[in-house]
Amino acid sequence: MFRKMKWSKALIVAAALVLLAACSTPPSEKPSEASNKPTPEASQNSDADLPEVKLTWYFPGSFPQADQELVFAEVNKKLKEKINATVDFKPLGFGEYDQKMQVVIASGAPYDIAFTSNWINIYSQNVAKGAFLPLDDLLAQYAPKSFAAVPQSFWDAARVKGKIYGFVNEQIAARTPAVVVSKEEAEKYKLDIPAISGKLTPDTLPLLEPYLQNVRKDFPQKGFVTSLVQLDGLFFNLEPIAGIQIPGAVDFSDPTLKVVNQYETEGVKKYAALMREWNAKGYLNSSERISKKADDGTEVKAGKVAVGIGGSYKPGGEVELSAEVGYERLQLPSGTAHLTTGGIIATMQAINRNSKNPERALMLLELINTDKEIYNLLNFGIQDKHFKLDADGFMVKEGDASQAYNPNVPWMFATNFLAYVEKGKSKTVWEETKQVNKDAAPSQLLGFTFDAEPVKAEIGKVSALFDEYSRAIDLGVSTEAKYNEFLAKQKVAGSDKIIAEMQKQIDAWKAAK
Known part of the structure; x- marks a missing residue:
């Protein structure tokens, strides 16, 4: 399932040297790029107010998946309708993601969003390299609902030298x-x-x-x-x-x-x-x-x-x-169970410091963190093909899990609390999860x-x-x-x-x- 990348040590070292040069100063803004930036007012309006853009998003998981291109196409139809954007989805196997992202970041290859954490595509290391964009001035403008929904302590856990570089995917943060x-x-x-x-x-x-x-x-x-x-x-x-x-x-x-x-x-x-x-x-x-x-x-x-x-x-x-x-x-x-900074920053998205459309990238993350239909489509596939909702509203996955779209990483893309509740789970599973987070022993290093x-x-x-x-x-x-x-x-x-x-x-x- 996971493909092994064959990057040589020499290539990675060379690519890292490229990164140090590339990230030493923030990229200058070209006039043509500035003209594509949506205003906060435009971000709340229809797609007619927004220029069309294509974003690139890297993330790990149990990929490749059956029907993944079909699912991504359906997601893009909805994104086009909602924010006049489409995404070039770049899923990678868990076993290859870390090494691949080292090369992508070091080489300066274009992308907009990448999954980051304290366990893969390491957050603190990438921030130290200057790879990610600080989000403090953008979150409240382009992702106001998500920014308000996530506890302030979680955003504080994502700060490095006082700045936020990671968009937190809210999920089970209490860890054992x-x-x-x-x-x-x-x-x-x-x-x-x-x-x-x-x-x-x-x-x-x-x-x-x-x-x-x-x-x-x-x-x-x-x-x-x-x-x-x-x-x-x-x-x-x-x-x-x-x-x-x-x-x-x-x-x-x-x-x-x-x-x-x-x-x-x-x-x-x-x-x-x-x-x-x-x-x-x-x-x-x-x-x-x-x-x-x-x-x-x-x-x-x-x-x-x-x-x-x-x-x-x-x-x-x-x-x-x-x-x-x-x-x-x-x-x-x-x-x-302990509530730790590591548990909070274990599932985040980061925006490339050199992204030409960081505002639109944040609008994409806001949409997936607030639109239940798009979130579940990306996570579980097409309703009535890959899963059904029964009379009680529980999700029932269709067919053989190994032969259908089923990444099984609902914490990967956005807040886990938007997921349809699977048959067999408690109807109140997300409330229970939030309670576990609340009751966990807080680390003395929290924040x-x-x-x-x-x-x-x-x-x-x-x-x-x-x-x-x-x-x-x-x-x-x-x-x-x-x-x-x-x-x-x-x-x-x-x-x-x-x-x-x-x-x-x-x-x-x-x-x-």
Whole structure:
């Protein structure tokens, strides 16, 4: 499903140098471009007041999808009617998106909107490069309804040096990784759900081993699937400052907000050691998985997962997960839900600093965040072809999920709270989700956003090291010596400097509160 990009290291480095030159100063505005800008008044009126434009939008997901061009064409018909714009949709597989966007941004290739977060197409790094446009002066004018609907604290979480560079997709912001198992297998093999629900840590993860052993007696192809990226810092009671890939995290229970290298903590080291042990026992199917840069969901669809941990636990999540594979799955929280800056900025859109039509791009995002029909069309396809609404208003997906348009990423394009409620979920699932966000334990760093600019060179180096070593750690094929080599190379690449800069910024932020 995911295609591997074959970009060489040299090309990426060269492209990055192009970016530094291209983004050193804001682009000048040409008179012809200025004449195409809509006024705030025109943005509220009919398409007759707006010049026709074509926007380009990059985003990741389980692509390509069946019928995607048909769906995109239908979306464009409605966009043309509403705001006299069409979109060149650029969907990419999760496994290739990060690398592709590095090249797009570094080369200066034209685009208008790109999905960004703290886990893919990294927000803080791109802001440090000058890749994204500050939105503060545009949001209230061109996306007033969305700007008002999203909590102010969420917009504040997206600020870097006081400016907003990301358009927040409101969704489940309270985070704890989800533990996912087959409902039938959990009942048959007597998974002790009370013992693990909300209670998994690096110390208690071995509680899953008896269940894994029992499942594998009958299904030896099934194993345990997770990754450092999927676990994020949350599983280790840590809040990564610039994403799990970058050294630097704060323990949720530490009132001093001391920044540490998460890879030097006992919790992450225990996880790495357990993965080595479980790989030796055959639980991880590492020989099959090692050829891919990241797990792409094919293991689940092929029936090769006994237990998976990752994503984010949320109300109704098991319905979405079950629809992916055609059998019932259970979803349990791995630990305590926290409301973090990382959870808030995990799903955002950014506008290219060099976009010729940033106002129209914001109008597009406003429309998709407020027009329920267009939002659901983009997410779930064409009504009565890809899904139906039953007599009670619940959405029922049509046909085989693997053969129909079903990206299953409703948090990707806009606010998740516009989605039709799927059959099997509570009618009030979005109200419940908002309540989970409200009730989650707030991070002591809520609202702090790291400015990566002073250490962007070091971040680039340690990020490359994560790409080089993390997959082997996750699959248990990395020895303890290799893990220590990873730590040593991080120091050479500048991890201590990054952590010192994070501490400096956190201390200043804390003093200013």
